[in-house]
Amino acid sequence: MAARSGAGRTVAVIGGGFSGTICAIHLLQHLRGDDRVVLIERERQLGRGVAFATAEPSHLLNVRAENMSAFPDEPLHLLRWLDRLPADERRQGAKAGAAGTFVQRGLYGRYVRDQLAAVLRAGRHADRLTILNDQATRLVRHGSRWHLATRNGRSLETDIAVLATGNFPPAPLPYAGCVDNPWQPEAVEEIDRDHPVLLLGSGLTMIDVVLRLVDRGFRSTVHVLSRRGLLPRTHAPAPVYADLLLDAEDRRSLVSLTRAVRREITRAEIAGFGWRSVIDALRPHSQLLWQELSPADRRRFVR
Template identity: 35%
Template structure:
């Protein structure tokens, strides 16, 4: 049995899947066959880094985007060597270039893998699994199957859900784009067409600047509940730690008050609030886990929109572009919610209930694009693989329906709460348990830890 290869299947070849594969290929010394299943032809890119728009910049400077925490300058060195010797650590670079870097890291890791380690990427889609005593069989859309001892669900983000309205028939219209990253989202428009983007977060910003890059001159409306845009990054000095998990307030109210007071005092001293928020990064997961279930729900209901725009910021260059669009009146931001749609041959009249007043404002647009953010509730996904896993009670959502119920080692819990020895995950599906889990910094660390867990001998489980 010792000489039989360990078979691992990774479902999803975006950033998360590529980094798990990278660390498995680099560290495996025993016989290993690694299957990486991804429907897109380019591995390592996913949605975020597969963009074709040069205006889509990383939200983190190059000096902090290494694929390896133990080699923090790896991406920067790659950029200087392969692309541009003038790049600096504080440069915000195009996401498409970062996707090329991750792809190269994976290819290099496969090339230097140990002799008994085989890498078998598949351009295909996993649609079902069937567990058995030795592991499981993975069924692919092509009709082929893969047998594996361990399976990693590196699923990334799913499309957003349709915003609630009284009459949802418009969501079947060709003028409505439910998935902002679909190929037709920004095609087929006249440059002067008015467009409505539902949402005002990072996805809305991405689509607004992409429209600008392709020469769009028409009005772009953004509508969200609070009407807040992500703030811009600025370079600040490191802020001394003012909270520790052991001494931090254990209630959301107390925690919120202490952070707000620290921000106010830092601004009074001439510091930047960003440095205060950034100082929380190393302990955010612990602070989240210390909250009661009720406080986590209150955070999601009342604090989340404000946390998101302060924590998940855009590059200065993108912020400048958005600022110019706002000043010119090309981008119009509204706080409120979509109340109703009325479509005719000329376009769509969208009725928006404005926040605080309840007044109805009617926007006349040619296209409506849903930019509200990824759906997280695994009870609602209709992807064949997720439906299949649910039907077998192999997965369950976390208590907040932010992702999956996942153990500390990355193993997925089934419907009875039993920790799997077969299914694992990382990144977005762990949001309910960790909250801070979708950035490169967290994903690369989870990939390292998960690769170690997976390489334990199946016979020792």
């Protein structure tokens, strides 16, 4: 497959989970009219990836729906989409409480797919998007362009390549009774409901596994081993904080940024807001803040 001739650029998005699908949507909306997008995904359904492929009703987003719009300039977009669902689906797929609305992760994957379908239904973008149900296997720079090869023998020349490959599955462990990938469909089904289980790690994946065990009638004891012994904390109400201030001096390093965020939390608390509202206010800026950090500061942040 060769890129279409003409003055426009070709952008290949490798990976069609949440990040790749949303990236393709925004590219179609903001690139020039003669540019085109190729979205490559080995699974048949787009917009899911590991995060939103789960069909478990108890697996909810860990971010309130008010902060999960696919479009930064329309923060209530997801809530409006939910409101258009039939009442039964909305009731089953979204749990509302004092801390906000939390959506089933599988339903959120459907929301992402619906946004791509809406872009294609609009007509003006349909002929600029090519979706390949395939797997990218090779990406090599040729002059000013990239040469991309796929598992099914396709060849594509592209001006820009976006890697949206998500999290790779963990390496298999050669131990009997050890589940190395908790996201496998059979991971929990093979566990004896009357035998104790040890979970390594106490983060959100641990919560998901425990919920799956409970939903399947697990009767024994779950032991959780963690380096720090900390559990995910529940959400609390977080009203919108619109007074966030971060200037160039605040953003010059990870240390100055950390101090600035603590300063903003103090300012917010004086005004009657909590730290959660400040963190939510950072969300639209997180990509820019990350790009501004030096490689050394990025490594420090991850460490």
